Amino acid sequence: MDNFDISKYINIALKRKWWIIITFLVSILGGMTYLIVTPKIYEAQTLILVQAQRVPEEFVRSIVSTTIDDRLKTITQQVTSRTNLEKIISEYGLYTSSGNDMLIDKKVEKLRQLISIDVSTDKGRRDSETSAFTISFQGDDPKKVMEVTNALASNFITENLKIREEQALGTSDFITDELGTIEKQLKTKEEELKIYREKYMGGLPQQLETNLKILEGLRQQLDQYNSNLRDAENRRDAILRDILAGDGQISRPDTPQNQASGGKNDLLSLKRELEALLSRYTLNHPDVIRLKELITRIEKENAQAKEKAGESPDDETIGMGTADQTMRKQLEDVKLTISHLKSEIEKATSQITYYQKMVEDTPKREQELIELNRDYENLSENYKSLRNRQIEASISLSMEKKQKGEQFRIIDPAKIPSTPIKPDFKKIILLTLALGLGLGCGVAYLLEMMDTSYKTPEEAGDDLKIPVLASIPLLVTENEMMMKKKKEIFTGIFVFLGFFVAAGFIIITLTGFDTTIGYVKGIFGG
Numbered sequence: 001m002d003n004f005d006i007s008k009y010i011n012i013a014l015k016r017k018w019w020i021i022i023t024f025l026v027s028i029l030g031g032m033t034y035l036i037v038t039p040k041i042y043e044a045q046t047l048i049l050v051q052a053q054r055v056p057e058e059f060v061r062s063i064v065s066t067t068i069d070d071r072l073k074t075i076t077q078q079v080t081s082r083t084n085l086e087k088i089i090s091e092y093g094l095y096t097s098s099g100n101d102m103l104i105d106k107k108v109e110k111l112r113q114l115i116s117i118d119v120s121t122d123k124g125r126r127d128s129e130t131s132a133f134t135i136s137f138q139g140d141d142p143k144k145v146m147e148v149t150n151a152l153a154s155n156f157i158t159e160n161l162k163i164r165e166e167q168a169l170g171t172s173d174f175i176t177d178e179l180g181t182i183e184k185q186l187k188t189k190e191e192e193l194k195i196y197r198e199k200y201m202g203g204l205p206q207q208l209e210t211n212l213k214i215l216e217g218l219r220q221q222l223d224q225y226n227s228n229l230r231d232a233e234n235r236r237d238a239i240l241r242d243i244l245a246g247d248g249q250i251s252r253p254d255t256p257q258n259q260a261s262g263g264k265n266d267l268l269s270l271k272r273e274l275e276a277l278l279s280r281y282t283l284n285h286p287d288v289i290r291l292k293e294l295i296t297r298i299e300k301e302n303a304q305a306k307e308k309a310g311e312s313p314d315d316e317t318i319g320m321g322t323a324d325q326t327m328r329k330q331l332e333d334v335k336l337t338i339s340h341l342k343s344e345i346e347k348a349t350s351q352i353t354y355y356q357k358m359v360e361d362t363p364k365r366e367q368e369l370i371e372l373n374r375d376y377e378n379l380s381e382n383y384k385s386l387r388n389r390q391i392e393a394s395i396s397l398s399m400e401k402k403q404k405g406e407q408f409r410i411i412d413p414a415k416i417p418s419t420p421i422k423p424d425f426k427k428i429i430l431l432t433l434a435l436g437l438g439l440g441c442g443v444a445y446l447l448e449m450m451d452t453s454y455k456t457p458e459e460a461g462d463d464l465k466i467p468v469l470a471s472i473p474l475l476v477t478e479n480e481m482m483m484k485k486k487k488e489i490f491t492g493i494f495v496f497l498g499f500f501v502a503a504g505f506i507i508i509t510l511t512g513f514d515t516t517i518g519y520v521k522g523i524f525g526g
Helices: 006-015 017-037 068-079 082-092 104-114 142-199 205-250 256-280 286-311 318-401 425-450 457-464 478-511 513-525
Strands: 042-051 115-121 130-139 407-412
Touching (some): 006 425, 017 425, 017 478, 082 104, 104 115, 142 407
Antiparallel strands (some): 042 407, 115 130
16 A cells, blocks of 8 residues: 555645635535524523422411422423413414414414423422523523513513412311301201200209208108108097097096096197107107197197186086087098108109109110210311411411412523524534635545546656656746736635635634624615
8 A cells, every 4th residue: 555645635735725725715615604594593491490398387387288399390380371371362462474374273382392391309398309490491592482481481570470379278278168058057966956955954973962852861861751641640649549539438427627628638649649749859840840839739728618618617628629629620631641651652753754864774874975075076176276276277378378388489581692502603603614614625525536637747657658758847838827927826815815704704603693793784784
């Protein structure tokens, strides 16, 4: 293999420099034409920070349970919905250029594809939640791109506040409704307890001790009534015997001695009975009082009878008639006492049965009351819990309405983009320069290979197989020299243009196409 001779390729480049320059310039012009003709796509971005709740959670706990990521997904769906995008298209006049008869569905779909949301997370936060996100939009009008991007950011902030407020309001309304339901159930249970206590008043568990005391007192009272009844019945029997004995003495004439003896015996029996009653009862007892009145009345009647006996000693039957009437009156009183005692015994027995039934039913009432109280306490606890939650929900709702909760805040608003992102000027310019230089060198080399003339004496000697004795240089006439100089001048001009265009490409790459064009227009306009 022959050694690589770079001078050979330099000679080819110098010889075919026209083709290299022209091809290079044509490539550059083609690249510039492409950059000028191709629609420019601009992109605007805005950075939104997820700002934490301003009020410490120790004081106010938020009732918004959804995470930022879930809420962001929901907001994205709402912001990029057909309705919102149609409003943006109509408000900012997107896709209304002449000859653009695109259907609204396609416009909405195209706009949706040009919207991009990039989420960034903060590993320092719990569960690596979203700490910020970027909204970007692409379009051919820099100003409209900026306006649409800021509009999207504003919609995100508005929708976030709306969602949080709606969720807080929904939670508050739900708790309020549940609180109303529990309150109705609690009032119903309170009414049931009230009716139950009124229905079984006196037989409730807390009244058991009282009922037992009453029952014991009633039993003692019943025993006393039975004892009094026996005494009264004994007294009745004694009076009946005295009456019968008196009736036996009426058939024979009584002497004043017999009358005095009978009245004395009657008074003595009554006084003995009074002493027996006083041993068991007090002076205020009805039987004691009644017996004392009877003794007093008999003594008074006996005194009157003695006075009459002194005035009419022949009337022997007066004393016996008075004593008989007194005993019969006493008998009626005793019968009334017996009837009264039987009535009291019956009443006491009925009361004992009543209180005995209440005492026996106390365990059953206690179980029923426990169930009612348990239901009431459960409802009361639920009511208190829901009441506390309602207060927390009201405070949280107020916090959301005052925008003190977690919210989105724009850190970097969108600005008018100065450089398009499509087409990529840097790549296209570099490719154009490389393509122009490569095509120029390729064309020059191709033409050189197609030229079959001998370029050097050595090529002629090698091809003809004869030695070359001498080589005669090319003799150039004056006209040919003039033409050669003109060609060199044109070559210099084209080389200058080439470098000028290349420099323009470099400037456009560094400063941007629109900035460069605007600067040029400013110079020529001035």
